[in-house]
Amino acid sequence: MSYAVEVENITVKYGGIEALKNVTLKVDKGAFLGIIGPNGGGKTTLLKVILGLVEPISGQVKVFGQSLKQAADKIGYVPQISEFDRNFPISVLDVVLMARLGGKFSLFHKYSKADIAKARDILAELNLSQLADRQIGQLSGGQLQRVLIARGLAVEPEILLLDEPTANVDASSTSQIYTLLKRLNQTKTIIVVTHDMAAVSSYFDSLACLNSKLYHHGGKEIDQEITEQVFGCPVDLIAHGHPHRVFASHQAGDHND
């Protein structure tokens, strides 16, 4: 069976410090994977390695069995909204249209009618049609987040990778976004980097726990030993709100690292 994402023996260093150490991760097609771990544990770095935005010093990445270059049109990326200049003069529709640029430069490129129709369809699907002409600074955090998801979807990808999609949005937007992702998961593989532990129990079907090394990858029920290894802090902080669901009884068969 081929995997959606195969990460093999990835090591990434930032100025002498190992952000990722020999990480190997295989994600099944159709999975809804959550990557969790403490801040600075390399979650975003791993995502960026899969996206080709960070060069590992060793190891290799394959997406749907292909190199990143070949698979570029199968990948939808949803970055953190905090990375954006909200004042940038661009409209919602133009943000989504970016996804339709294809992968090659062509002089005097214009978006085709089909591209624009596609972008509008996706905006409509995510209930964002009425915002299409707004400048992005006039959106709430939750709205901007959904616009970025719309852009990721406009690539028509087979896999969607999201970096902290609920970090800067309110509680109702959070559940809205995860419900949306769950629906999208029916047709796409989805990987989410998050530290929102409440989402872990209700939405993901598998988990990867990361703190420089990959400590766990498999079912979403993780035991106390793993959390202590990964987070290095008292369990109740992690289990806040959903103790007995996140920390079910120890599961055999998890391929612990």
Place this chain on the structure above:
Amino acid sequence: MIEALFNYQFMQNALLGATMASIVCGLIGTIIVEKKLVMLSGGIAHTSFGGIGLGYFLGVEPIYTAFIFIIFTSLAIARINRKLKTGSDTLIGMFWALGMALGILFIAFTPGYPPDISSYLFGDILTVRRFDVLLMIILTVAIVLAISSLFNYWKAYLFDEGFLKVLGFNSRLLENFLFVMIGLTIVILIRVVGIILVIALLTAPPATARLYTADLKKMMLLAIAFSLLFTLSGLTFSYYLDLPSGAVIIIASAIFYAASILIKGKNTAIQ
């Protein structure tokens, strides 16, 4: 002044120079402001003084050596900027002063009387020569073509470089291209407002334009219009009152910008 325009070539050159400068300011200035490359551009501009000094030292046209110098430093700064991401501030500062220091040294080594370098430092639009105008026109056409033919990519690059990269584009290519264009823009502007004043003309028109629009293309076009307004009104004042043109253009820009802020009553352009 209208009469002078018909009768004197220096006025025609000044007008053409101001127009070309305005076009590049609108396009590249908008990019610099939106990509937060203002300080970096200031660094590139000041480094070019090294090139000007070298020109005098070697006895060749200083604009040529400044041109070569500027391309080299633009690419070097782009590279360093990429490597360091944070902390590039410090390096820009060093390039900035090092370029100036080299210029001063080259001029000190130049035999004979020290040349008058103030027109390069502060600009003098009324002494722009036919040769300068020709160079400015060629570079402006090149920049207009580069921006318009790749406009959608530039827009995407400015907004979210990472996404463009994930789509499979070589965003580094755009980045290097942009830095070279910033260098060319500065070469165009040196004769008009001078090395030291370049930054104001690159930022005031786009910042003013941003107050009136939230669309990148319109912002560029408006910035060109504002830049024309600033440079021409500066040119007029400088002609009638016999004042240094570069300084008057910059002061005119600042006044128009301040007035726009007051009129629009919002602070979106102050980032």
